[in-house]
Amino acid sequence: MIVGNKVRFRALEDDDQPLLVAWLNDPEISRLVGGFSFPASVSAQREWFARAKSDSKNQRWMVESLEGEPLGLTGLWQIDWQNRHALTALKLGAPSARGKGYGTDAIMTLMAYAFFQVGLNRLWGEILPYNLGSYKAYVERCGWRVEGVSRQHIYREGQFHDQLRVAVLKEDFLAHPEVARYTPKAPEHTISVLPEHRVTWPGEGAP
Numbered sequence: 401m402i403v404g405n406k407v408r409f410r411a412l413e414d415d416d417q418p419l420l421v422a423w424l425n426d427p428e429i430s431r432l433v434g435g436f437s438f439p440a441s442v443s444a445q446r447e448w449f450a451r452a453k454s455d456s457k458n459q460r461w462m463v464e465s466l467e468g469e470p471l472g473l474t475g476l477w478q479i480d481w482q483n484r485h486a487l488t489a490l491k492l493g494a495p496s497a498r499g500k501g502y503g504t505d506a507i508m509t510l511m512a513y514a515f516f517q518v519g520l521n522r523l524w525g526e527i528l529p530y531n532l533g534s535y536k537a538y539v540e541r542c543g544w545r546v547e548g549v550s551r552q553h554i555y556r557e558g559q560f561h562d563q564l565r566v567a568v569l570k571e572d573f574l575a576h577p578e579v580a581r582y583t584p585k586a587p588e589h590t591i592s593v594l595p596e597h598r599v600t601w602p603g604e605g606a607p
């Protein structure tokens with residue numbers, strides 16, 4: 401479980417698949433996100449889920465309220481363990497969950513987890529130029545930067561649209577005014593090891 405201030409993330413379960421399919425098939429969400437899929441079925445989704453469980457480079461989590469209500473989906477995709485970066489995205493499935501600060505908290509929580517627990521240094525993402533909610537949450541609220549524009553990268557509703565390439569570095573996150581609310585707390589106690597409990601290595605302590 402990954403816990404933020406307004407939301408938490410948990411592993412996906414078999415029982416979540418119908419809800420994920422409903423979000424995948426929602427035309428309003430499809431319009432706002434860059435990925436494309438043909439209409440999805442629950443059975444195909446379950447097959448995908450069985451394969452995806454053991455994928456160490458792509459991890460998806462259910463975003464839920466602190467009371468356990470499912471709100472959306474986030475994760476780390478294309479994790480590059482050598483260069484320590486990953487793609488991320490967020491979709492809050494229920495329209496009633498949007499505009500209440502859950503998205504901002506989910507992005508901050510995701511950054512804290514990626515930078516302080518997984519050990520990543522950079523996260524990147526993609527935003528359609530008419531997705532004002534996403535731009536405000538990632539860029540204006542959470543300190544992401546626009547690094548470029550992929551021209552006519554996405555075809556939606558009969559038109560090509562540019563796509564903003566956005567990213568954040570660990571150092572950007574550390575400079576965020578709200579970072580202290582997401583930083584892991586220092587341990588309250590550290591152990592004092594007595595000399596008699598230590599291994600003495602040959603030559604150690606010799607003048």
Ligand SMILES: CC(C)(COP(=O)(O)OP(=O)(O)OC[C@H]1O[C@@H](n2cnc3c(N)ncnc32)[C@H](O)[C@@H]1OP(=O)(O)O)[C@@H](O)C(=O)NCCC(=O)NCCS
Binds near residue numbers: 434499527528541
């Ligand atoms: C985009 C999204 C993640 C933002 O999360 P959220 O919880 O709705 O956003 P927050 O409540 O944290 O608000 C962040 C800011 O965005 C604004 N905002 C949120 N949704 C908005 C919308 N549809 N239109 C305009 N502004 C919006 C909020 O008013 C707030 O602005 P402020 O800083 O000026 O007060 C969420 O709305 C969502 O999942 N939307 C559908 C799918 C999607 O677009 N995913 C992102 C793909 S890249």
